[in-house]
Amino acid sequence: MTVVSQKNIRYCSLLILLLYVLLFSFPARADIFTYIDGDGVIHFTNVPTAGNCRVFIKENRGDLRRYSVPDLYDHFISAAAENHGVSFSLLKAVIKAESNFDSNAVSPKGAVGLMQIMPENFQLLKVSDPYDPWENIMGGAEYLRYLLDTFDGELSLALAAYNAGPTRVQSCKGIPPIRETEEYVQRVMKYYQYLISKK
Secondary structure, eight states: OEEEEEHHHHHHHHHHHHHHHHHSOOOOOOOOEEETTTTEEEEESSSSOOOTOOOEEEOHHHHHHHHHOTTTHHHHHHHHHHHHTHHHHHHHHHHHHHTTTTTBBBBBBBOOOOTTGGGTTTTTTTSSOOTTTTHHHHHHHHHHHHHHHTTTTOOHHHHHHHHHHHHHHHHHHHSOOOOHHHHHHHHHHHHHHHHHHHH
């Protein structure tokens, strides 16, 4: 028979209290995991329940605190989000990744403005002045809505298509194995996660 002394009980209680403090005094992490199911569909989650989950984005809270996300265009983003049924935080994350909120940005490939719209899409998206924040955000939101619908709401594929074009994503049946595109999807997802956490 084991005799437990009062001293041992106090020691165990203190140890349990210390473990509780250590476990719950730090903010919860929000790593994003990915896995492919039996039908070949890619899933993203912050709860790694499937056995074949792997880390897609490792949160670094130090990096998150350094993000500069101005609210200069929030009224335009909010209106475009509501008009096209796209998440406000997602639109803002795409703008952060595409132009870092520089309405005069032009990419080496010729993409223009806040949401980096390609010239061949100006007419289709009713963008007459791609440097105008309102027009650019509305056009970019419309295009993002189209991509989300095209890929059945699969966010990673819609983002990959925003970067590499829908044809490449459709031909690969997934995120194209292009480093720029893979990094782009991760970057937008990280900004998106950060913006959601700020709400």
